[in-house]
Amino acid sequence: MPELPEVETLRRNLEPTLVGRRFAQVDITLPKLFLGLAGLQPDDLVGRRVERIRRRAKLLVFDLSEDLALVFHLRLSGQLVHRSRDGVALASGGHPVPAFGAPLPHKATHASFGFDDGSVLYLTDIRQFGRIWLLPAAMLRDFLERSRLGPEPLADAFSEEQLRARLARRPRAALKPLLLDQTFLGGVGNIYADEIAFEARLSPLAPVGDLGPERPADLYRAIRSVLHHAVTNGVADIRNGRTNPERDFPRVHGRAGQPCPRCGTTIVKTHVAGRGTYPCPRCQGYPPG
DNA sequence: AACTACTCCTGGAGGC
DNA sequence: TGCCTCCAGGAGTAGT
Numbered sequence: 001m002p003e004l005p006e007v008e009t010l011r012r013n014l015e016p017t018l019v020g021r022r023f024a025q026v027d028i029t030l031p032k033l034f035l036g037l038a039g040l041q042p043d044d045l046v047g048r049r050v051e052r053i054r055r056r057a058k059l060l061v062f063d064l065s066e067d068l069a070l071v072f073h074l075r076l077s078g079q080l081v082h083r084s085r086d087g088v089a090l091a092s093g094g095h096p097v098p099a100f101g102a103p104l105p106h107k108a109t110h111a112s113f114g115f116d117d118g119s120v121l122y123l124t125d126i127r128q129f130g131r132i133w134l135l136p137a138a139m140l141r142d143f144l145e146r147s148r149l150g151p152e153p154l155a156d157a158f159s160e161e162q163l164r165a166r167l168a169r170r171p172r173a174a175l176k177p178l179l180l181d182q183t184f185l186g187g188v189g190n191i192y193a194d195e196i197a198f199e200a201r202l203s204p205l206a207p208v209g210d211l212g213p214e215r216p217a218d219l220y221r222a223i224r225s226v227l228h229h230a231v232t233n234g235v236a237d238i239r240n241g242r243t244n245p246e247r248d249f250p251r252v253h254g255r256a257g258q259p260c261p262r263c264g265t266t267i268v269k270t271h272v273a274g275r276g277t278y279p280c281p282r283c284q285g286y287p288p289g
Numbered sequence: 290a291a292c293t294a295c296t297c298c299t300g301g302a303g304g305c
Numbered sequence: 306t307g308c309c310t311c312c313a314g315g316a317g318t319a320g321t
Binding site: 291292293294295296297299300301302303304305 | 307308309310311312313315316317318319320321
């Protein structure tokens with residue numbers, strides 16, 4: 001599930017509660033989700049301290065003492081919950097099912113990390129697609145480069161000019177598949193791709209080479225504003241594809257049959273790149289032609 | 290290079 | 306109630 005805003009929110013939540021803590025005990029109950037590089041095993045975490053928590057695209061990266069790194073990818077349904085020795089919620093984030101306040105471990109809790117203060121970090125992942133990598137810090141750069149992730153859309157270094165240059169390299173690609181391509185841009189997933197296309201008033205099927213001179217600027221502003229808004233004001237709240245009608249976000253994703261918040265036209269559901277896609281036919285000129 | 294289809298999984302929703 | 310199908314916020318791989 002979690003896309004850039006959810007992972008960034010999780011990172012900000014965990015930072016104050018985990019940095020400085022030492023691993024005391026590690027329990028991996030679903031072995032396939034743990035990938036130790038250079039022969040590292042889960043128990044190699046014990047005694048290591050969390051020095052820093054970073055994010056790259058949808059990856060959550062723990063820099064550890066003694067030159068190790070622990071990397072999480074929550075994929076579709078992973079969540080992390082950090083609880084104190086007494087079971088008090090310290091921090092949580094990721095996929096909201098099961099509810100963050102539910103008893104832990106849940107039957108889908110596949111890894112737990114105990115710390116020196118008695119607190120525990122639980123990884124719960126119903127669909128088992130999430131992964132954890134433990135690797136030497138010296139391998140982290142290669143590890144990240146191998147996935148060829150595109151630029152960080154919220155970084156200062158990500159400019160409109162950079163976006164234009166990257167669009168120019170893929171002129172025949174349709175907008176939504178390009179936004180989902182992690183080598184084009186790091187961190188956008190299915191919900192935010194729809195929200196960005198809506199904000200920019202662009203069809204998810206529009207070939208980006210046909211946007212004309214002005215629209216890339218709209219797209220750039222939409223990428224920045226949609227992701228920034230989500231990180232700042234709280235993230236998407238969806239349960240199994242159903243939008244929570246109490247919230248104004250997402251504005252179009254999951255809202256087939258509801259009126260467009262801009263023009264009132266009924267939002268439709270279609271499939272683009274094999275993913276459920278929700279455009280406003282009028283605002284976004286969908287379908288084209 | 291750039292599509293699609295299939296794969297890894299579980300579980301909730303809705304049709305009958 | 307049960308059974309069935311479809312769908313779900315990701316991404317790697319294989320085929321065309």
